[in-house]
Amino acid sequence: xxxxxxTPSHQVTQMGQExxxxxxxxSNHLYFYWxxxxxxxxxxxxxxxxxxxISEKSEIFDDQFSVERPDGxxxxxxxxxxxxxxxxxxxxxxxxxxxxxxxxxxxDGTRLSIL
Amino acid sequence: xxxxxxxxSHVSVSEGTPVLLRCNYSSSYSPSLFWYVQHxxxxxxxxxxxTSAATLVKGINGFEAEFKKSETSFHxxxxxxxxxxxxxxFCVVSKHTGGFKTIFGAGTRxxxxx
Numbered sequence: 001x002x003x004x005x006x007t008p009s010h011q012v013t014q015m016g017q018e019x020x021x022x023x024x025x026x027s028n029h030l031y032f033y034w035x036x037x038x039x040x041x042x043x044x045x046x047x048x049x050x051x052x053x054i055s056e057k058s059e060i061f062d063d064q065f066s067v068e069r070p071d072g073x074x075x076x077x078x079x080x081x082x083x084x085x086x087x088x089x090x091x092x093x094x095x096x097x098x099x100x101x102x103x104x105x106x107x108d109g110t111r112l113s114i115l
Numbered sequence: 116x117x118x119x120x121x122x123x124s125h126v127s128v129s130e131g132t133p134v135l136l137r138c139n140y141s142s143s144y145s146p147s148l149f150w151y152v153q154h155x156x157x158x159x160x161x162x163x164x165x166t167s168a169a170t171l172v173k174g175i176n177g178f179e180a181e182f183k184k185s186e187t188s189f190h191x192x193x194x195x196x197x198x199x200x201x202x203x204x205f206c207v208v209s210k211h212t213g214g215f216k217t218i219f220g221a222g223t224r225x226x227x228x229x
Contacts, residue, residue: 100209104217
């Protein structure tokens with residue numbers, strides 16, 4: 001069964017540094033998403049992306065964050081000038097359509113630790 | 116506005132006994148509802164989804180959920196727990212009309228005792 005893959009599985013970064021989290025969505029999917037789960041807290045929506053544009057973003061997704069689809073397969077989340085509170089599990093997801101009855105398929109996540 | 120409440124943060128059952136994980140939702144629109152499972156250090160795996168076709172939804176690994184509009188509930192059940200069911204379970208409500216919204220519940224950790 002096709003999978004969403006995320007790399008790296010664990011990223012350790014010094015505070016203030018930039019980090020790029022990578023995702024390869026399922027190949028025939030057109031909609032892509034990033035979510036964040038701070039330890040012990042809920043999974044939170046960050047951003048959705050379609051047709052090389054952000055379609056929705058949450059209040060969390062401020063100017064520190066950006067997303068990009070640099071080629072036909074990768075979907076990246078960049079966090080500039082990382083802060084301690086950015087430490088979390090970051091999940092990428094993809095779906096075929098944006099209809100609400102279509103489930104999103106999630107990757108295994110990247111655990112980001114900011115020191 | 117949409118919200119989802121998982122009524123139990125932890126549930127503990129013995130192997131072979133039934134599982135009940137409770138979820139209540141609120142939504143201004145007819146919602147789509149999902150249950151996902153997360154095993155340690157793994158991603159979120161879809162268990163089942165409700166999309167208005169049938170109120171009793173069967174999923175993978177013997178799980179099922181019943182949509183009850185009058186009670187605004189979507190509880191997850193399994194007749195007989197297995198040790199491998201121990202994981203975190205998330206109830207999710209989604210709508211894409213009038214703006215994308217996918218809201219996760221806080222999660223219920225299921226413990227299965229031998």
